[in-house]
Amino acid sequence: MKPIHRMAVNLGLVAVGAFGFGFALVPLYNVLCAVTGYGDARALRQISTAQPTQEDETRLVTVEFLAQLPTVGHWEFRPVVRSMQVVPGRLYSAEFIAHNLMDRGATGQAIPNIAPSKVTAFFHKTECFCFTPQHFEAGEQRQMPVRFFVDPALPKYVDRITLSYTFYDTQVTS
């Protein structure tokens, strides 16, 4: 092989090695997390797949629902009830109503927001209409559920959580 080609092949191998290095960062990161306690995979998994276990009947937390529409498309969007009193650790379900006021099918995507933002880790949605885009036929109206529970470990000073959705028209016509 000519030296030029040998060098090109060697550099290609360096690139392949760098590709491998990207994947090597995965176990490396896990080791780093184990050492520092940051990004603990087990804790993350617990938060993201949380199921209600212990109920704490000694307190009630108010959960308020807000619905917002940006000025895109033509929709009606609101919660069925304005707020609920919930027992931490117990699974609840709440409904939101969306109504496509246009004369064509349209797809919306709800983006959730929780206030105060510090309690986000203590508010678990086990099922939510915001997990997937929602398709509506022309003029269709329907109720969409969100199932949630409040973590019993919620700091004592929090007595009120606001769950707000903004419902975006994704402009996907079909």
Place this chain on the structure above:
Amino acid sequence: MAHSEHADHAEHDHHGPAHGFIQRWVMATNHKDIGTMYLVFAGLMFLIGGAMALVIRAELWTPGLQFVDPQFFNSMTTMHALVMIFGGMMPAWTGLANWMIPMQVGAPDMALPRLNNFSFWILPFAFLMLLATLFVPGGAPAGGWTIYPPLVVQGGANFPMSMFAIHMMGISSILGAINVIVTIMNMRAPGMTLLRMPMFTWTWLITAYLLILVMPVLAGAVTMVITDHYFGTTFFSAAGGGDPVLYQHIFWFFGHPEVYILILPAFGVVSEIIPTFSRKPLFGYESMVYASASIGFLSFIVWAHHMFTVGMPLAGQMFFMLTTMMIAVPTGVKVFNWSTTMWKGSLTFEPPMLFAIAFLFLFTIGGFSGLMLAITPADFQYHDSYFVVAHFHYVLVPGALFAIIAAVYYWLPKWSGHMYNQTLAKWHFWLSAVFVNVLFFPQHFLGLAGMPRRIPDYATQFADWNAVSSIGAFGFGFAQLLFVWLIISCVRGGEKASDHVWEDTHGLEWELSSPAPYHSWTTPPSDAVILRGTTGH
């Protein structure tokens, strides 16, 4: 004279440009033809990406939603970045490398001409695919150019297309980088030692190594996102034991060196232009080389400054803060050397010099805001605000882009054999220099006042500076049409350029005739010619 002899030789050469579009361009193997294609492609992408930027600035001109809906706005911010970085900047630098490196090191062509052809022709297909996402159901990617999961994994029809396009861009730039290294290491004329190489070639050599080391890491990250989406892996899904923060580490391990990939060749260009129009050798040539190399090295150990707010141990925050600030040292050496080169020089202000001086001032402003962002506790306030937008646009627009424009104004007469209209070029400079500041400077204020980036609508308190910024954007955008017109008319004709073009040029490219012969150095330059070229440093 050695160079005119060489030119005559080239005229009689049987290997002139091939006839027919397919033979000459589609099957191109000549470094100048491929360089031209890269530059034309980059110019086209700059216009498309610029149009997207104008959509963004039009929407942000006043508060409220006027022209586009939020989803499309997010697509515009995402696509603007992808098109400008991977379609504009990187191909523009590769085009300049293709044109200049063989001429600067005394080689007849790039080392691997067919590979060169392949790495260029991947690009149009990659960008056709990326731009086609604008027309698929769900629209173009809108989750930001950093393609963070889990958001990106929820993308619709655009997801496989944009991921495939990014893979292709990556392959193109890795192959281009391999070609640059092999050319520089093997094709230099005898007597062209490493420490006689022009700065543009030097900085490109370092850039090429960065490309080979980090573009595959991006490819790895993209591959993991793809397998998470289609094959049920959970690299970045917390529910399966993965971690989205891991993605950010891998991405920015690529992302930070990437910003030096965009700016190192700019350092090289400016290091050639400033001595020419100061009529003095570059001050501290060797320290420039070592500064570039240390910037390249440091760029690998600072990535987490992009993600201070994700939560990391104090020791990590300290480490990434201090290494980031350390980059200011070699960068400061460079700024010092450029300023010292100009000190007591006989300065003249031709268009390339004007852009190089603007680069020097305005890139430094971008560097300073970068230092502010490096301060971890301060970054918690600046993070994801318009201050960040102002920072990276200062280093990329009056930084990297001005250097690309300077390079074109510097070498265009050598390429085309014609001098362009310098008066109009100076108009182009002043319009660009004024409007770029009107465009980006107010964004510092907006960011410090709390305006977040990537939003289509904002609180009315931000209205005034946004309006100013938008005026700057349209002024800057339309000023670039002048540049397009200047290039086209210069290629078509005009006053004949001399071989040396400018009064005090040094370097092998100026020893060739203007326009440069189709094959640069079919016989290697003699030692005397090389030495004459390197007296610039």
